[in-house]
Amino acid sequence: MPAPRGALMIGQSGGPTAVINASLVGAVEAARQHDCITGVYGMRHGIEGVLKEDLVDLGGQSAQTLAGLKQTPSAALGSCRRKLSDADYQRILAVLEAHGVRYFCYIGGNDSADTSYRVGKLAAESGYELYAVGIPKTVDNDLGFTDHCPGYGSVARFNAMATRDAGRDTEAIGIVDNVKIIETMGRNAGWITASTVLGKETETDPPHVVLLPEVAFRPEPFLAAVKHTFERLGYCLVTVCEGLRGEDGREVVASQRALDTDQFGHRQLGGVADFLVDLVASNLGIKARFDKPGTIQRMFMLAASPVDVEEAYLVGATAVHQAVAGVTGQMVTLVRESNHPYRCTTGLAPLQEVANAERPLPPEFIGPDGMSLTAQYLEYARPLIGGPLPPYARLEPLKVPPCT
Amino acid sequence: MPAPRGALMIGQSGGPTAVINASLVGAVEAARQHDCITGVYGMRHGIEGVLKEDLVDLGGQSAQTLAGLKQTPSAALGSCRRKLSDADYQRILAVLEAHGVRYFCYIGGNDSADTSYRVGKLAAESGYELYAVGIPKTVDNDLGFTDHCPGYGSVARFNAMATRDAGRDTEAIGIVDNVKIIETMGRNAGWITASTVLGKETETDPPHVVLLPEVAFRPEPFLAAVKHTFERLGYCLVTVCEGLRGEDGREVVASQRALDTDQFGHRQLGGVADFLVDLVASNLGIKARFDKPGTIQRMFMLAASPVDVEEAYLVGATAVHQAVAGVTGQMVTLVRESNHPYRCTTGLAPLQEVANAERPLPPEFIGPDGMSLTAQYLEYARPLIGGPLPPYARLEPLKVPPCT
Numbered sequence: 062m063p064a065p066r067g068a069l070m071i072g073q074s075g076g077p078t079a080v081i082n083a084s085l086v087g088a089v090e091a092a093r094q095h096d097c098i099t100g101v102y103g104m105r106h107g108i109e110g111v112l113k114e115d116l117v118d119l120g121g122q123s124a125q126t127l128a129g130l131k132q133t134p135s136a137a138l139g140s141c142r143r144k145l146s147d148a149d150y151q152r153i154l155a156v157l158e159a160h161g162v163r164y165f166c167y168i169g170g171n172d173s174a175d176t177s178y179r180v181g182k183l184a185a186e187s188g189y190e191l192y193a194v195g196i197p198k199t200v201d202n203d204l205g206f207t208d209h210c211p212g213y214g215s216v217a218r219f220n221a222m223a224t225r226d227a228g229r230d231t232e233a234i235g236i237v238d239n240v241k242i243i244e245t246m247g248r249n250a251g252w253i254t255a256s257t258v259l260g261k262e263t264e265t266d267p268p269h270v271v272l273l274p275e276v277a278f279r280p281e282p283f284l285a286a287v288k289h290t291f292e293r294l295g296y297c298l299v300t301v302c303e304g305l306r307g308e309d310g311r312e313v314v315a316s317q318r319a320l321d322t323d324q325f326g327h328r329q330l331g332g333v334a335d336f337l338v339d340l341v342a343s344n345l346g347i348k349a350r351f352d353k354p355g356t357i358q359r360m361f362m363l364a365a366s367p368v369d370v371e372e373a374y375l376v377g378a379t380a381v382h383q384a385v386a387g388v389t390g391q392m393v394t395l396v397r398e399s400n401h402p403y404r405c406t407t408g409l410a411p412l413q414e415v416a417n418a419e420r421p422l423p424p425e426f427i428g429p430d431g432m433s434l435t436a437q438y439l440e441y442a443r444p445l446i447g448g449p450l451p452p453y454a455r456l457e458p459l460k461v462p463p464c465t
Numbered sequence: 466m467p468a469p470r471g472a473l474m475i476g477q478s479g480g481p482t483a484v485i486n487a488s489l490v491g492a493v494e495a496a497r498q499h500d501c502i503t504g505v506y507g508m509r510h511g512i513e514g515v516l517k518e519d520l521v522d523l524g525g526q527s528a529q530t531l532a533g534l535k536q537t538p539s540a541a542l543g544s545c546r547r548k549l550s551d552a553d554y555q556r557i558l559a560v561l562e563a564h565g566v567r568y569f570c571y572i573g574g575n576d577s578a579d580t581s582y583r584v585g586k587l588a589a590e591s592g593y594e595l596y597a598v599g600i601p602k603t604v605d606n607d608l609g610f611t612d613h614c615p616g617y618g619s620v621a622r623f624n625a626m627a628t629r630d631a632g633r634d635t636e637a638i639g640i641v642d643n644v645k646i647i648e649t650m651g652r653n654a655g656w657i658t659a660s661t662v663l664g665k666e667t668e669t670d671p672p673h674v675v676l677l678p679e680v681a682f683r684p685e686p687f688l689a690a691v692k693h694t695f696e697r698l699g700y701c702l703v704t705v706c707e708g709l710r711g712e713d714g715r716e717v718v719a720s721q722r723a724l725d726t727d728q729f730g731h732r733q734l735g736g737v738a739d740f741l742v743d744l745v746a747s748n749l750g751i752k753a754r755f756d757k758p759g760t761i762q763r764m765f766m767l768a769a770s771p772v773d774v775e776e777a778y779l780v781g782a783t784a785v786h787q788a789v790a791g792v793t794g795q796m797v798t799l800v801r802e803s804n805h806p807y808r809c810t811t812g813l814a815p816l817q818e819v820a821n822a823e824r825p826l827p828p829e830f831i832g833p834d835g836m837s838l839t840a841q842y843l844e845y846a847r848p849l850i851g852g853p854l855p856p857y858a859r860l861e862p863l864k865v866p867p868c869t
Contacts, residue, residue: 077634129856129858132855132857133857133858137858223765226538226765227760230480232539233481233540233541234540234545352758354756357647357756360631451766451767453537454530454531454532454537456530457525459522461506461518464560465563
């Protein structure tokens with residue numbers, strides 16, 4: 062059966078990343094290779110743009126615009142986070158039909174996979190020929206079925222650099238600000254926090270303590286580890302996930318404001334670094350301060366991983382090729398073929414299963430102390446940031462003998 | 466009178482910067498050009514290293530180490546922030562004499578200028594021939610007598626990039642997180658916060674509201690500006706100085722913990738972004754979040770300004786050349802010769818006067834609303850970040866007409 066003639070509808074959803082536009086450009090450029098694709102429509106602010114028919118002609122964008130967008134962070138179409146009703150899905154299908162859409166690609170995480178799955182299912186039930194293929198995206202790296210998620214390599218590269226750089230700062234002025242806490246993103250999984258170790262060259266390099274949401278936080282071993290490092294090195298750098306949980310399974314610090322709950326019930330986190338600063342000062346009498354790069358970490362284009370940019374482009378393009386080849390109800394995945402040299406290809410996974418799976422850091426990636434990462438994690442993550450960080454120097458330890 | 470034969474003692478003080486090592490390398494490489502300099506000794510952790518005779522042989526460092534250090538952030542020698550007693554100064558002079566030191570260079574801000582001044586004065590009073598020359602360094606950019614301070618161009622480049630990038634994030638997901646607050650460093654002066662505007666290309670680009678310590682904070686006009694921007698653009702990005710002050714002249718938020726006061730009486734700031742998030746949520750009912758890059762902003766080497774690196778090197782080298790030429794009690798300054806093309810040379814200013822001056826943002830750099838920067842500021846600051854930021858793209862506004 063030949064691929065039907067029709068338009069491609071594409072959108073971006075959830076938290077933006079440094080490379081989500083690379084996926085968009087990959088899809089648009091792939092669409093141009095298929096005569097059966099009669100137009101490419103971009104949803105303004107994700108699925109909201111379909112509901113409102115607020116659509117951009119992506120097929121008409123110049124080559125220069127597309128080349129520029131590949132190197133521009135955040136979601137050029139605008140993003141959204143919206144829970145859809147049954148009536149919304151009916152409306153979506155009506156809009157797709159009215160615009161002759163036969164191909165539907167949605168760039169996002171679990172929630173977006175769910176949306177794509179339901180759109181595809183409703184179309185099938187209605188007898189409307191539609192090919193819905195998901196494009197993975199999340200800095201959280203917590204989607205199942207894919208080796209890793211586009212967006213992760215870049216947030217990881219930023220955090221590896223930021224931790225190395227801020228660590229040098231605290232090392233230099235250790236006697237003034239002895240302990241530094243860096244709070245990273247990560248709602249339920251510690252992948253982003255884990256990436257702060259990727260700039261480590263020696264065992265004494267920061268971070269010295271890594272607090273992951275997969276490991277229940279206990280103040281005593283944490284304080285003992287900080288004290289031990291401080292006594293050994295004269296300073297200590299801690300990285301912590303914003304979603305850190307206590308032994309009761311609840312977030313250590315969670316805002317109570319009603320405004321801080323979005324339509325998916327995710328709470329706006331934050332404040333865990335402040336909590337740790339207090340804990341260290343009041344229990345150890347050591348001065349601490351915190352850095353919280355926040356959304357800068359997922360957006361800082363200068364630090365984007367070149368591997369991540371190319372893979373984001375690849376999954377975008379592949380989604381369109383697969384849809385035209387008759388695939389539907391699937392998300393494109395990344396499949397690692399080899400680590401030395403690093404090689405990755407694409408695969409497919411059912412959208413419905415992707416929507417319902419969340420992948421925390423596996424136990425074999427977490428050190429036995431629960432506050433470090435293993436060599437297996439390094440082997441997994443290092444290729445994703447696109448090579449080692451630019452080298453830094455240290456003074457040669459040439460001591461001048463005392464005279465007085 | 467020929468320059469006396471003797472050693473050069475050099476140290477780094479105060480908060481580290483991305484380019485403070487470039488100044489160190491400049492000084493060491495300049496020293497190698499002078500036969501009268503018999504050795505180069507580095508103070509470990511600033512003046513503490515002199516008191517403890519904890520000294521590094523800088524003259525013996527390899528060319529490779531020096532080249533690497535020029536591109537390595539933070540203070541390779543270690544830094545300090547210490548108030549010195551009269552006895553300390555006597556001890557310093559004794560150590561300098563014992564090591565045959567005739568040249569003394571200290572890289573830092575006001576406090577370091579004061580130290581250099583007092584060391585030079587005590588030597589003169591004691592009849593000990595010593596040439597003490599200060600090397601300027603501070604991300605705060607608040608030293609007098611110099612057009613700008615090494616370290617500023619790099620923190621400014623980072624903040625310009627971070628604001629542009631994080632702004633794209635909030636713009637894309639405006640309907641989820643409508644207001645973003647970015648808290649920058651800056652104890653008493655708004656130079657760092659001002660630099661967040663340097664990535665602006667159009668009037669609608671972020672930041673939309675800039676809160677400077679030079680302008681007393683008033684909640685009403687602030688909230689009105691946020692509301693206005695939000696209604697116009699669908700999101701709003703605010704940048705705020707950690708040292709923001711209210712109409713009573715006191716910091717809007719200041720930690721009360723005794724541990725948070727260092728030996729110079731500076732308080733550890735922070736928390737102002739959190740305060741603004743609350744203010745916006747409770748008064749406007751708009752969800753806000755904050756990013757606080759903290760020390761990452763002054764250290765992130767990848768974003769360092771190439772102009773800043775070269776100027777930091779220049780002032781380090783110049784200090785040594787001047788000391789050998791018989792200058793003492795002076796700090797090297799940067800003197801702007803032209804803006805188009807940008808050209809800067811060096812000058813000198815008395816250390817005693819530098820020590821006692823703090824330079825806030827001048828009124829002509831602050832917009833009439835007190836929440837923006839003027840074209841004069843842009844003209845001043847743009848050359849310092851080493852050229853425009855890499856260009857980003859936007860989708861061309863090609864609307865698809867509705868069909869339903």
